[in-house]
Amino acid sequence: MKAAAFAYARATSVVNALELLAAHGDKAKVLSGGQSLMPAMNLRLLSPDILVDIGGLAELRGIAVRGDLLAIGALTRHVDLLHSPEVALHAPLLRDAVAQVAHPAIRNRGTIGGSLAHADPASELPACVVALDATIVVRGPLGERRIAATAFFNGIYDTALAPDELLVAVEVPVAGHGSAFFFHEYARRHGDYALVGLAARAVVAGDRFAELRLGFFAVGDRPLLAAAANRLINVSVTPALLAEATTALADELDPQEDQQASPAMRRHLAAVLLRRCVAALLARPELGVTS
Amino acid sequence: MTVTRAPAGLSVLDRPNSYIGKTVPRPNLDRLLQGRGQYVSDLELPRMAHVVFLRSPYAHARIGAIDADAAKRMPGVISIVTGRELERVITPWVGVLSHLKGLKSAPQHAIAVDKVCWQGEAVAAIVATSRAAAEDAMEHIAVDYEELGAVTDMRTALDSATPVIHASLGDNLAFERTLNAGDVDHAFSESEVVEADFVFGRHTGVTLEPRAVVADWNAAEARLTIYQGTQAPHMVQNIAALHLGLKEAQVRVVCKDVGGSFGIKVHIYADEMATYALSKLLRRPVKFVADRVESFNTDIHARDHRCRGRIGVKPDGTITAFEIDDLTGIGPYSMYPRTSAIEANQVVNLVGGPYVALNYRARARVVFQNKNVMCQYRAVGHPIACSVTEGLVDLAAAKIGMDPVEIRRRNLIADDAYPCASPSGMKFEQLSHHVSLAKLLQMMDYDALRAEQAALRARNIYRGIGIASFIEVTNPSAAFYGVGGAKISSQDGVAVRLDAQGSVICQTSITEQGQGSESLTAQIVGSVLGVSMDRVRVTLGDTDNTPYGGGTWASRGAGIGGEAALQAAKVLRRNILDVAAAILQSTPAGLDIVNNSIVNAGDGAPRMELNELARIVYFRPDTLPPGIQPELMATRHFVPRQYPFAFTNGVQASWLEVDTETGFVTLLKHWVVEDCGTIINPQLVDEQIRGGVVQGLGAALFEKCIYDERGQLTNANMADYLVPMSGEMPDIEIGHVVSPTQETELGAKGAGEAGTAGAAAAVANAVNDALRPFGATITEIPLTPQVILTALGRI
Structure with a gap:
């Protein structure tokens, strides 16, 4: 279980990293935290000609509040998200999600940019940025592009990022008044990939949702912003309405079969998650129980 | 809390400052924690080469041409060897034993010749200067395979339409055993009869350190040194010599630290045999360390x-009879040299074992398949026998509306009924089912738990209680393997000697894989001699430097190796006191050894330190009285003769919650009461029980090797094969009952497998208890959310 031979370049700046990517095209892979890339290389599932290591680029690290936006550098590690006061205050969904990502050793190395660029449909952070309506900032030979998170994920391990582009930051709208968040996933063991997960952001006004964004993961080839949420906005949520929403949700999902769960089971668990999410956000436990 | 049921009276172990029954730190702890362990994986020898095996991607295929020309030209490659070429150095083997009547298997080669029979079987060896160079070269070997139909479903393996894997054997049946005791038909005709199909997932032992071997053929000495993480060094010596055409004296097996075994490392694997042979062929040290993927596949x-x-x-709750029809698929070969019929054989031996019922009928069939080989893993057969037995007992209780505890109280063999035998002929010396059950109920506060369960059900919270009584085979005599013709020793030996400064050097044939063999040996020797443990140095795992013996497996290290240590230490003690009496002009009976000194037996007054005695014996024997020839080294061997196995017993309970909407199970608490006889080191015993329980919980909820219909193992990695992790484990509370075996002075029985034996049964019974309001019963493990939701009709 040894990686095939590869060349290695440690980028000295973002510009230098972009030059290296331009020179090597899709024969290059960007090395960030390495928590997905290195195992794949050791299993010889991936054999890039060259690794462009961006680990030394301090300009890509750090968390800052800029106006209404929380800007998170691509190299920010999971562990930093977990302990950041800014994240806890302005985007607690990320903190709650990261606590479910793998194990401490992996969280100590893995980065938010790496996770988003890798685009595993079962991972937590892509669903979070979709639910948070975040913007992905990428830089390429022609300059900077800003891509809505909802338009960033194209499929399994597939994003809007071109081979000569580098994901440099994520911008998350800060949580406003009345904001509420819900994160939960069903995984066989702590730290495993979820069978189904849900990252949700809501604005609750009185007994209703003024806003509700539901980012499901592990239910298709990319994180899904569920349209079923719209049925629950600005209305009094009744068990019957919630049942309609869960039915609508099942139609939206296109879950894969794998060793842990059939598509039917994933649809079922997504419905349970939706009920429990709504019950928790509205503080109405009775809605969480099967009708 | 420990309940002791030993007869009163002092033994050789009841001495001042005895270490027996005390939690003392393992002597090897500092060494391991400071990173000074000596694992084979870390071993480097001059001129050492690394071997990587090209493994078959097909479950069943004919091997055509193997083109390794390009690979041979790759940098660092030393040699590429096929099965045909290696056959000239090492002979094939057949994994059968004569006491398992009718067991058959086909000749297996170190590297496949002509045909591969499972995905992962080695097809060629690439020997290079590094593992990475060998892996690079491996990608350039081209093999022509002609894929053959794969036998994957054990249920159809014997059908006439199914291909026969080994034509020379005639069919795919490896072994069949039937047993008929009492009158089952008559008993059933007068009873309520409940039946169920129990399904057990295929799983494996996942060791932290994979299998690892360095073989070093020294042509000048005509001697092979094998450094290997194994549980049975003398067995490896015997087998390697036999198939390489050497005398056993030409093979030395060295086994230092081992990163986990669980029965995985008590077998002879084809790739290990190939490594021995490659070293002989290439006349240089060759190292093989399995990587994680090939570990899952091999x-x-x-x-x-x-x-x-x-x-x-x-x-009235009386159980009248048990009947089983067991089927298992073992892969394409019976494993060598212990065979793959043992697990099914154990299931037949053990079902119904804790209970009085004498009517018992059983059939077990063992079939070949094109999957990885199956063989003995921790608690061989026990989890199956226990899950079937205890699952049936709970179903019977539910049928007649009786509490699961009450039906057990009415049917467990009475504690005063021993010695007795089971319907399958297992002899029980002294078990303690009832006192163990009583203790368990007290520890878990059974009645309060039942009340809590009822209260929570009213709030749609579904919790369950599961109980499982079990028996466990330990301290096996020659009845296990020796009588069937296997050169696997059932006896063990220990040599102890006093060195020139009064310290003790002890060599034992049992081995250490983390369970504390070294510690328990030092505790026994130190206690019997009257020497502090820091003065006792234990050597294990070296066929040149220890007595001959079986090693550590089948829960035998403490009971057999420990007794040999006790007897050897007794002799040395007597010899020391003989010399001391001569020096001190006293009598051996008038003296004792306490705290590294000779003292008066009567008043304990110190007379002479051991180092002074040693000084006189080794350097000034001229000052001893005439005719005294001191003998400060003693060796003793031990093997059980009276009972084929020292059976132990115990009972486990699980308390868990099922989320009936998601199918997820949360383990809340687990209790074990077990009776392994004399407890040498309570912490080591409890660690063994806990570790065993966790492996049983892994089987209950998580672990399964998933094969597709073409015989491909589809989850051969740590992300998809779910080992139990601490986050999902409950607190495990352990209690003991002590019924020492009278066959030894030590009185110790085994404790290594008790946890694994009953854990899955307790969990399965608890899940079914939780699901009772839904009318769902599940008799399949692992109990995954998918299985539970399906049983509940939710998906």
Whole structure:
């Protein structure tokens, strides 16, 4: 279980990293935290000609509040998200999600940019940025592009990022008044990939949702912003309405079969998650129980 | 809390400052924690080469041409060897034993010749200057395979339409055993009869350190040194010599630290045999360390049984009969040299074992398949026998509306009924089912738990209680393997000697894989001699430097190796006191050894330190009285003769919650009461029980080797094969009952497998208890959310 031979370049700046990517095209892979890339290389599932290591680029690290936006550098590690006061205050969904990502050793190395660029449909952070309506900032030979998170994920391990582009930051709208968040996933063991997960952001006004964004993961080839949420906005949520929403949700999902769960089971668990999410956000436990 | 049921009276172990029954730190702890362990994986020798095996991607295929020309030209490559070429150095083997009547298997080669029979079987060896160079070269070998139909479903393996894997054997049946005791039909005709199909997933032992071997053929000495993480060094010596055409004296097996075994490392694997042969062929040291993927594909798998069980019960709770029909698929070969019929054989031996019922009928069939080989893994057969038995007992209780505890109280063999035998002929010296059950109920506060369960059900919270009584085979005599012709020793030996400064050097034939063999040996020797443990140095795992013996497996290290240590230490003590009496002009009976000194037996007054005695014996023997020839080294061997196995017993309970909407199970608490006889080191015993329970919980909820219909193992990695992790484990509370075996002075029985034996049964019974309001019963493990939701009709 040894990686095939590869060349290695440690980028000295973002510009230098972009030059290296331009020179090597899709024969290059960007090395960030390495928590997905290195195992794949050791299993010889991936054999890039060259690794462009961006680990030394301090300009890509750090968390800052800029106006209404929380800007998170691509190299920010999971562990930093977990302990950041800014994240806890302005985007607690990320903190709650990261606590479910793998194990401490992996969280100590893995980065938010790496996770988003890798685009595993079962991972937590892509669903979070979709639910948070975040913007992905990428830089390429022609300059900077800003891509809505909802338009960033194209499929399994597939994003809007071109081979000569580098994901440099994520911008998350800060949580406003009345904001509420819900994160939960069903995984066989702590730290495993979820069978189904849900990252949700809501604005609750009185007994209703003024806003509700539901980012499901592990239910298709990319994180899904569920349209079923719209049925629950600005209305009094009744068990019957919630049942309609869960039915609508099942139609939206296109879950894969794998060793842990059939598509039917994933649809079922997504419905349970939706009920429990709504019950928790509205503080109405009775809605969480099967009708 | 420990309940002791030993007869009163002092033994050789009841001495001042005895270490027996005390939690003392393992002597090897600092060494391991400071990173000074000596694992084979870390071993480097001059001129050492690394071997990587090209493994078959097909479950069943004919091997055509192998083109390794390009690979041979790759940098660092030393040699590329096929099965045909290696056959000239090492002979094939057949994994059968004569006491398992009718067991058959086909010749297996170190590297496949002509045909591969499972995905992962080695097809060629690439020897290079590094593992990475060998892996690079491996990608350039082209093999022509002609894929053959794969036998994957054990249920159809014997059908006439199914291909026969080994034509020379005639069919795919490896072994069949039937047993008929009492009158089952009559018993069933007078009882309520409940039946169920029990399904057990195929799983494997996942060791932290994979299998690792360095073989070093020294042509000048005509001697092979094998450094290997193994549980049985003398067995490896015997087998390597036999198949390489050497005398055993030409093979030395060295086994230092081992990163986990669990029965995985008690077998002889084809790739290890190939490594020995490659060293002989290439006349240089060759190292093989399995990587994680090939470990999943080649380390033995276990369980994978389908067992139909029936139980007869009367309205008053009397169990009248058990019946089982067990089927298991073992891969394409019976494993060498212990065979792959043992697990099914154990299931037949053990079903119904804790209970009085004398009517018992059993059939077990063992079939070949094109999957990885199966063989003995921790608690061989026990989890299956226990899950079937205890599952049936709970079903019988539910049928007649009796509490699961009450039906056990009415049917467990009485504690004063021993010695006695089971319907399958197992002899029980002294078990303690009832006192163990009583202790368990007290520890878990059974009645309060039942009340809590009822209260929570009203709030749609579904919790369950599961109980499982079990028996366990330990301290096996020659009845296990020796009588069937295997050169696997059932006896063990220990040599102890006093060195020139009064310290003790002890060599034992049992081995250490983390369970504390070294510690328990030092505790026994130190206690019997009257020497502090820091003065006792234990050597294990070297066929040149220890007595001959079996090693550590089948829960035998403490009971057999420990008794040998006790007897050897007794002799040395007597010899020391003889010399001391001569020096001190006293009598041996008038003296004792306490705290490294000779003292008066009567008043304990110190007379002479051991180092002074040693000084005189080794350097000034001229000052001893005439005619005295001191003998400060003693060796003793031990093997059980009276009972084929020292059976132990115990009972486990699980308390868990099922989320009936998601199918997820949360383990809340687990209790074990077990009786392993004399406890040498309570912490080591409890660690063994806990570790064993966790492996049983892994089987209950998580672990399964998933094969597709073409015989491809589809989850051979740590992300998809779910080992139990601490986050999902409950607190495990352990209690003991102590019924020492009278066959030894030590009185110790084994404790290594008790936890694994009953854990899955307790969990399965608890899940079914939780689901009772839904009318769902599940008799399949692992109990995944998918299985539970399906049983609940939610998906």
